[in-house]
Amino acid sequence: MDPDARPAHRRLRPMRGLDVLHRALYEIDLPGPAGPVRYTVEVDTDRDWTAVLYADGVLQTEADLPARLPVPGGVIEADHGMYGVSRMHFTAGDGRERRLAPVRGTLEDLRGRFAHRHPRASRAIGWAAVAVLLVNLALAAPQALELATEIPRVAERFGTFESPVDLPWWLNTSLYAAGAAAATERVLTFRRNRIVDFETIWTEA
Incomplete structure (x- = not known):
């Protein structure tokens, strides 16, 4: 996607209604110069299979899946299959991995809370x-x-x-x-x- 085509300062849209059927959102908090920064990755199947990265809700970059999204201390690796997101991990510079957490209200989050209850x-x-x-x-x-x-x-x-x-x-x-x-x-x-x-x-x- 042409970076010049992206709206400047586009912000992350909250989950609404039937968004759970086509939007997947994952998040992770990483250290920043002024404190922790929340990075969120959005994959919307109503659009092309693209991973969109936000920092504290503000658009940073986007890439077609499978994607490697640079963030402080490493990269976020995202991939998908026909039925949804198959990988969403932060890989640190030393090789350690941590899976991003589903954002509250997403289908992945609802399934996880059901498993807990x-x-x-x-x-x-x-x-x-x-x-x-x-x-x-x-x-x-x-x-x-x-x-x-x-x-x-x-x-x-x-x-x-x-x-x-x-x-x-x-x-x-x-x-x-x-x-x-x-x-x-x-x-x-x-x-x-x-x-x-x-x-x-x-x-x-």
Whole structure:
């Protein structure tokens, strides 16, 4: 984005109403020359996948994700997946990392407070998300392989493969919706596993 196109002294807009559905805000306090400075990173999915950095509510810079945003003492590293922010960490000059905290009122903050108030229910939701993703993975893998072998070059080299899984459209749709919900739950709680979350290619198709 052209820096000259940014409004001068643009300030961070407070969370309002349905903003929770498309805005993610994370914050961290870092030392400044006159005292602590609160740095906030905004990612708004209604716009392009861009990380916008504010210092005490005033715009500093912005960059396309994945982004490295320079701040005193290190950088803020931000990245995303299809279902939301997947990384939001401050990395100090010595390599130590600290995750930024969700701003109060965001969906990530609401999910965290629910986990604090209802730990058992939160764990049950987390395990349910894992189960959904693993089931989808088992069903998606053979279908993905069949699609891959339909590519002429792949078929010529490796042959074709017919998936033993042939699901009706309504079940495919249900699995898509359940997989999307489970993947979103994993993103909101900053959980990531190479095997479990590999399933998201099914719901991104």
